[in-house]
Amino acid sequence: MPEGHTVHRLAAAFERGFGGQRVRTSSPQGRFRDAAALEGMVLLGAEAVGKHLFLQFAPSADVEADSPVVRHVHIHLGLYGSWTFAGEAGFSQAHAIGAPRRRVGEQEEDLEGYGAGGEGGTPDWRRLVPRPTVRLRIAGPRGLADLTGPATCEVLDAAGRQAVLDRLGPDPLRPDPEGTGRRRFVERVRRSRTPIGVQLMNQQVIAGIGNIYRAEALFRARLDPVVPGTDLGTPLLEDLWEDLVALLAYGARTGRIVTTEPEHRDLEARIIERSRGTRQNGDEDAGVVPREKSFYVYHRQSLPCRLCGTTVCSTELAARTVFWCPRCQRVRSRRSTWTREHPAAAWALTP
Ligand SMILES: [Zn+2]
Incomplete structure (x- = not known):
């Protein structure tokens, strides 16, 4: 899609x-x-x-x-x-x-x-x-x-x-000079215990995000897809919104989804990804960044994470497969209350 x-x-x-x-x-x-x-x-x-x-x-x-x-x-x-x-x-x-x-x-x-x-x-x-x-x-x-x-x-x-x-949430690609779209997104996510990985696919929460941007934005935020929205702080969600604005703007400009930072693209660039049929909904000729270097986790399950080498995982979430790195995406919450309530995961907050 x-x-x-x-x-x-x-x-x-x-x-x-x-x-x-x-x-x-x-x-x-x-x-x-x-x-x-x-x-x-x-x-x-x-x-x-x-x-x-x-x-x-x-x-x-x-x-x-x-x-x-x-x-x-x-x-x-x-x-x-x-x-x-x-x-x-x-x-x-x-x-x-x-x-x-x-x-x-x-x-x-x-x-x-x-x-x-x-x-x-x-x-x-x-x-x-x-x-x-x-x-x-x-x-x-x-x-x-x-x-x-x-x-x-x-x-x-x-x-x-x-x-x-009226049925749609804010669209990161629409002009938002007053920050209204960002505010609506943050408030809506924090209202619900629904996992962030599910909420990002809900067009009433944020409009225009699909499976690739979901997986990649969560990786860039180092966020586990199953963290409840209520556990996420406002600054983190504002950062997530701004990151999506930048990623989608690049996609709208070039016709391609690229989420990797330049310094990470040559790590683990596997030809094998071509043969397993990774594809995105681009409408441009393969251009500046080849597909096998464009993503951190999308369709990279069972391959090593570009950053830490841990095997990338995949599972069903919101009826679509989500991909994530279980080591990099350990940030549960930046609110200290979360670690007090769940002390067993405190280690996950240290780099
Ligand atoms: Zn990793």
Whole structure:
């Protein structure tokens, strides 16, 4: 499932590729009946909140974004959804979806017919017959986008969009000049005894975090995934939030998740990780940091920790596998009360 940074990149891609332009919409699969009602409208803009994408449609380009006539197409890719782009030269470049891989979502394989050359575009994109599984096709003057397999694809009015937003926690990638998002996150986590490793996957606590960022941010904080939220101090959680802001911003900028500090990347970089199929939801060509050096613990179970050499563990937590180093991630709490209540673990707080 794409994590929040990918959805923010998609929103930017739609703004650059279709923003302010009149588009054609269809549902080759037939399951998105509202596609006909959007036909010929202008795609005003795109918005990402956590893992949710909203595409705004209006009868004309001069409509204000908050006008009641605006229709919001709400898309959640879920586990299997993806977008595929094709278009004239520069179209895919313009929104920085790396070529030759055009498909943004859980899978990253090339698709026959969509062309392999990013810079040259897809010369015959206008004649590209959609696959029968395409839920929604959006075609503009310069290119098209095909949506397949989403968990959600629906048309909402302003109230419907707001109802979705009201169910979501703060998104680290949204501007937060007043620190409101960070405060909401900290208060929400500390209210519950639910383990931090479960809370990070709860989109009502924090929006946009998926399995990779969960495992990696917990490692960077040296936090055991099973520590209850109520045991965590405010400064620690503020640090965790700020770290996630930085990690997601890097992901949104580059299309890749990289969490390792440069000085740790060459330790235990194992070719074996390629063969075991480690993958992330990147949409860029393998670039600056190779995948086998990008993570501390994600999909590194049974390999030695990059920092201490202890074997990385994995287990189920919140219905997804969590990965952690049992030696590095011994920080239970930075509140002294915790160690008084649990003296047996006091040793874990000393480095
Ligand atoms: Zn370790």
